[in-house]
Amino acid sequence: MTFLLKRYSVTVNGFAPHDYDAHSPASARVRAWNSYCSYQHVSFREFLKISSVKRSVDPEGYGKKITVGGAPAHLVSRNDHRVLYVRPSDKRIFASHPLDVQEVEW
Incomplete structure (x- = not known):
């Protein structure tokens, strides 16, 4: 039972970097492309030309073992309203x- 996610920072030309939790850099980039397409639709090939991805710093407690509703889980993030x-x-x-x-x- 392992924690498969890592935090990646994806930067798109003209925009500030945004963090994505994904199992690979490619997966993080796909998630960023899906978000970007709500702003302006481009092919994934074009998105590759205007974006970059790098490993980001994991927040405190990232991947910590917890239970949710009595079942095992790993923490990704938390605030006052949701986990x-x-x-x-x-x-x-x-x-x-x-x-x-x-x-x-x-």
């Missing part, structure tokens, strides 16, 4: 209410 997490050996990010999360080791 983002992934299940062990999974890449999909889910959201939960902070009261459903226990910081108990499993």
